[in-house]
Every structure is written in structure tokens, then in C-alpha cells.
Amino acid sequence: MALKLIWPQLYPGQATQEGWVAQIDYAEAQGFTAALIVVDVPTDPLESRNIRGKGDLNPRTNPEVSFPNVITWDDVAYIIQNAHLPIVIKGIGAWEDAVKAKEIGAAAVYLSNHGNRAGDGVNAPVETLLEIRKHAPELLDEIPVFVDGNVYSGTNALKLLALGAKMVGIGRP
Numbered sequence: 514m515a516l517k518l519i520w521p522q523l524y525p526g527q528a529t530q531e532g533w534v535a536q537i538d539y540a541e542a543q544g545f546t547a548a549l550i551v552v553d554v555p556t557d558p559l560e561s562r563n564i565r566g567k568g569d570l571n572p573r574t575n576p577e578v579s580f581p582n583v584i585t586w587d588d589v590a591y592i593i594q595n596a597h598l599p600i601v602i603k604g605i606g607a608w609e610d611a612v613k614a615k616e617i618g619a620a621a622v623y624l625s626n627h628g629n630r631a632g633d634g635v636n637a638p639v640e641t642l643l644e645i646r647k648h649a650p651e652l653l654d655e656i657p658v659f660v661d662g663n664v665y666s667g668t669n670a671l672k673l674l675a676l677g678a679k680m681v682g683i684g685r686p
Contacts, residue, residue: 519544519545519546520545520546520547520548520549520601521536521537521540521545521548521549522549522551522603523536523537523548523549523550523551524551530588530591530592530595533550533588533592533596534591534592534595534596536548537592537596537597537598537600538596538597540598541597541598545598546598546599547598547599547600547601547620547621548596548598548599548600548601549601549602549603549623550584550589550592550600550601550602550603551603551604552584552589552602552603552604552605552610553603553604553605553606553625553635586613586617589602589614589617589619590617590618593617593618593619594618599620599621600618600619600620601619601620601621601622601623601659602614602619602621602622602623603623603625603659604623604625604626605622605623605624605625605641606624606626606635606636606638606641607636607641607644608641608644608645608647608648608649608652609648610622611624611641611645611649611652611658612649612652614656615652615655615656619656620656620657621656621657621658621659621679622656622657622658622659623658623659623660623661623682624638624641624642624658624659624660624661624662624678625638625660625661625662625682626638626662626663637662637663638660638661638662638663638673639660639663639672639673639676642658642660642673642676642677642678643676645658645677646676646677650677653677657679657680658677658678658679659678659679659680659681659682660673660678660680660681660682661681661682661683664681664682664683669681670683
């Protein structure tokens with residue numbers, strides 16, 4: 514039987530703890546096999562095309578705009594403990610956060626800076642992977658580490674796999 518990789522990607526601004534679990538349970542009923550929880554982007558990314566299309570939705574320039582819900586480690590732990598699907602934590606940008614995600618029971622960690630579209634000055638995922646290798650190399654054997662962002666060729670993907678990533682994602686160029 515082939516592994517069916519169909520995962521919803523959920524953002525913190527979408528629900529409460531209980532609402533997240535309900536969404537994940539619904540996803541399971543629809544045939545999803547895991548759920549990605551994005552922890553570093555609380556709502557739609559602050560891309561210029563989003564701002565142009567919807568007006569000034571940037572909380573940095575419009576004081577009337579705020580993020581509706583920011584996820585905490587307690588929220589993630591609650592979801593992991595109460596959802597039936599494996600939970601993958603996406604948007605990990607520091608080796609300490611990867612260790613914390615493993616400690617609270619994440620099925621995998623996903624190093625991503627969302628193509629560097631969602632935040633200014635964040636680490637490239639390869640930098641975070643190198644920090645994991647330096648400060649917590651055992652993590653690479655204990656939990657799957659997925660990586661995307663700044664992957665422009667097969668050579669980039671092979672380097673990430675050689676550094677310990679179990680899966681490399683590619684998205685928009």
C-alpha cells in the first residue's frame with residue numbers, strides 16, 4: 514500500500530485550540546494523513562500583493578490591524594495531545610524550537626521561511642538545519658526534519674538531504 518501524503522496546512526488565526534482539533538478531526542475524516550500547523554505566520558503572509566489586493570492589512574503600518582490569534586507552545590501541545598492525526602510543526606526557524614517541538618510530541622518538524630515571503634530577516638532553513646546539526650544532532654535521528662525554502666535546484670535538495678533532512682519541499686520559484 515502506498516503512503517498517502519495529503520496534509521492540510523493550518524494557520525493560527527483560523528481557530529481556538531478546540532477549533533483546531535475539530536478542523537484536524539474533520540481533515541482526518543476526509544482522508545488526510547497528518548496536519549501541518551504553521552507556527553511562525555499568524556495569518557496570511559504580509560506579501561505586497563496581498564496588501565495591494567486588500568488595502569493596508571500590514572500591522573506594521575496600520576495600527577488598526579492586529580493578528581487575531583498567535584499560537585503558543587501550550588496551544589501546540591494541546592493540539593498534539595487531543596488531535597488524532599500526527600502533527601507536523603511548520604515554520605521552525607531555530608534549533609531550540611525544533612527541540613521543543615520534539616519534546617511536546619510533534620510527529621515532525623518542518624524548517625521553512627515560506628520562501629522568505631512571510632517575514633523579513635528570518636533564517637534560511639538551511640541555516641536552521643546547520644544549527645540543529647551543531648547544537649542538537651541527535652534530533653535528526655529522533656524525529657523527521659523536513660525543509661523547504663531557497664531550494665532552486667536538485668543540487669540544493671541533495672545538500673539538504675545530505676545534511677539530515679528527511680524531505681525537501683519546493684514551491685514557488
